[in-house]
Amino acid sequence: MNIDRIVLAFAGFAILLSVALSHYHHPYWLFFTAFVGINLLQSAFTGFCPLAMILKKLGRSSGSAF
Template sequence: MTSWKLVRIIAGLLILLSLALGVAESPLFVSQYWLYFTAFIGVNLFQSGLTNWCLMENILRKIGVRGGC
């Protein structure tokens, strides 16, 4: 699996998890402050789309995941 595919999987998983923890109607609700984490992930995805640089992808490559789309 390539680093970029893993970045998408991790980002999607973290968004779903933070929504489950931050939306009051969720059975897993903890605090609505988790929605800031959702926004943080969205900002990072936006930034990586503009700059073509992603910290998570760099981390994955350093631990041995092969690069590519």
């Protein structure tokens, strides 16, 4: 799995988890959903993604986006 697929899988998992937590626990978890969405949006324009930088340092192979 390359960095692009890991970042997208992690973002999808984080969004689904935070939506479930907001439904069953507390609505403030939707702020985490918004944070993940904003981070995905800014990385689309700037190419800066903290998770991609961490994965690159861990030796994962790069994809075409990061």
